[in-house]
Amino acid sequence: MFGVASSYGSPIGSIAPTENCMQVASKPYSRAPLSEELSAKLAERFGKRYSISPGVCLQHGQSETFYPSFPPDAVVFVQSTEEVEFVVHHCAAYRTPIVPFGAGTSVEGNFAAVHGGVCVDFSLMNQILRVSAADLDCTVQAGVRRNQLNQHLRDQGLFFPIDPGADATIGGMASTRASGTNAVRYGTMKENVIALTVVTPTGKKIVTSRRARKSSAGYDLTHLFVGAEGTLGLITEVTLKLYGVPECIASATCAFESLDGAVRTVVETMQMGISIARAEILDDAQMRAINRWSKTDLAERDTLFLEFHGTERGVGEQVELVSAIARENGGGDLQWASAPEDRTRLWKARHDALYASVGLRPGARGWATDVCVPISRLVECIALTKQDIARSEVTATILGHVGDGNFHVIFVVDPASAKEMEEATRINDALVKRAIDMDGTCTGEHGIGLGKQEWLGLELGDAVELMRDVKRALDPHCLMNPGKIFQ
């Protein structure tokens, strides 16, 4: 997959392994040498846009997270769907693995070339092909980054809301079914991709859907590829829903007496059907980290970061309702960031939360969990996890997209300390099992990648066999991003 942003905001230094991840690191992945014939063909076709330089390969194998480096044997910088067809066609002929790469910001080892092969870098496929203000949609090449898209759209009064924090590519975001801070109102990539152009494992281009907003025409191939992490084919173009920039945007923070109260406020807001645009929770530890990192002077208590979108009147009404709910749950007054630059500063602080956490301990690394549970279980899930953290000696912060039931624990650990790593692993294992027991998922938005394959089995049981059947049918030689989602 293309390398998709972690939802907490920013590319991360590196992260400590869970038990599973340590297994990943020591796994003896098979790796055949790159065919010289194939290499010559690619070199002939792509010239300088084809590289077997160790430096370039290393750069495309090094995840920003804790995973060990798995460099590909070659990298090709594609510029069109036709070029992707060429690459896939020839790699398939030589039974050579194909690994897509976007911005390299994913956090689950999603683009690690564990079996070597050819990395398809989409950074040059960065054209915005079409924007229709009338239809509120656009089509972009897979390598377009979300900030680039939003800058392009700004003059037309439009925006693309999905915000995983990092400046990921649209193709990568589609491939991991990414979401982020706005999902509570605008949905995830799943809800916002209308159609995809995909190069299948046979090297053939298909378009998964027409541009109509709804369709009952056959199997939903769009959603088969959204979240498939590049294991069924390479996404080369994406048609997305767009939204008008709201007439009124208001951001605020609200500090609480307890984490429970903050979570309850969001849960009750959701249950009342109030269409809040962002509802992010940051616990007291996270707030301390943010103040240090971002030089802010926010209250160092469990806090909600809120955003409201709508008409002036609509926003006023939402604010009134949410303020009342917050008060009932031990929240203080809403602290407003009204000017656009204040809003930007606020959300930058939020997006830097992981950096801020890791900054708490010099030399430490961050490791983020990603469970998502039904919101009725969220208060309990977070409270139990907070207890586990309090009872341990591990430093950890909590933040998350609570309106979706999704939150991240960021363990701030010294990977060299076996004791700390064991503690974090123990807390993480308990958290994931708890989430699955609550009918939740091990991953709300980061994907399975390399490290969560066992959890996938625990979560979905025999349904994983059906996924394997689909994989085998479309990619019988297992050449598309092999080793991801399942072995």
Add this chain to the structure above:
Amino acid sequence: MFGVASSYGSPIGSIAPTENCMQVASKPYSRAPLSEELSAKLAERFGKRYSISPGVCLQHGQSETFYPSFPPDAVVFVQSTEEVEFVVHHCAAYRTPIVPFGAGTSVEGNFAAVHGGVCVDFSLMNQILRVSAADLDCTVQAGVRRNQLNQHLRDQGLFFPIDPGADATIGGMASTRASGTNAVRYGTMKENVIALTVVTPTGKKIVTSRRARKSSAGYDLTHLFVGAEGTLGLITEVTLKLYGVPECIASATCAFESLDGAVRTVVETMQMGISIARAEILDDAQMRAINRWSKTDLAERDTLFLEFHGTERGVGEQVELVSAIARENGGGDLQWASAPEDRTRLWKARHDALYASVGLRPGARGWATDVCVPISRLVECIALTKQDIARSEVTATILGHVGDGNFHVIFVVDPASAKEMEEATRINDALVKRAIDMDGTCTGEHGIGLGKQEWLGLELGDAVELMRDVKRALDPHCLMNPGKIFQ
């Protein structure tokens, strides 16, 4: 598939064939006799809930639409997922086709037993298993009907918005990716199914997803089965999103000087991001039919039926904006149906639109098209279609869910008249081709079934081959609702 409602409202008497449909009728489908051993096993297990009576079989093969009768060889009335596993397991052992049946209200021959076999009737699987007001979701057996669900939810202040008109089963609605009048605000079945329990072609039960509102855990199997028309497995339980009944609901009609103006009003409303709940268009011919059928005295002009959901203030604001847009486009004042009983009467008249159209000519039959286009092309698409109708001698009305870009032409024809049938076929062919040329679809909400298979190829080209690959992988002997979507 389970037999899903047509979106124009009500079960229909019968409908005239297109050219494709006439081909369907004359196609020599293969049909092996039912194994006596299998029949004995099913009879032993299900007793009176198993039937080979010709009357029962005929009842399960007769579509409410124009398709010829394709009765199954036997019908089994299941009560649980385990029973469905039993049926599928044993039918698979005897290579016997399995055809699911819900309310029998679908319009594309979706449950015709063209190759015979065993019909699985879900009408006894009608338990509402769980409702969570806190999570705004519920889980129901596949045979629960949408009106039953909404009656059950009423006391809790909740509702399930998807409204294809007919009182279809939830399983059937999932299987055809149904939508209807509320989709413009609440989405289609695609957006509202959280998870499914499915019995796969091997007779094994799987659950496609946990109950969390978002997940990146592997392939999106939920959406693979939503819209698969029962060809990949049988849906036995469905977890759905629910919504709080809005504080304020207001319905109105608005008559226009021209159809263009009415369509433009909805398109501009959508483009302004106004979250209208229903925006249905009915042309002058349809309005005349409705007045005759429903004894109403609405203006016999091109008319919008509108509904607004929200808080008092929010609805007031929406109404103000939409009224202004309507005036600019030649619309009159909004005529309000404020009391709940007036609203019910208004929407019943809308839902009876097809009956009303067919009632225009004694002995005639209705035939509904189902294209959906990007809304920027909607004015042109409807205008050209209206011209085609005006230039022909065919009686036809137009109505549709214009906020989605989806509309239906209802041809009111005498199937015995070759000339009329040719005219309707010609107009329909032109309409579907026009919609696909506009990057739209041949079916917004009815499904492919038996009659639109050629259009599916025209619409999605090589992507259909990928669908076939998936079908072959999951159902290699083509036993699950064979002959639907593709041969």
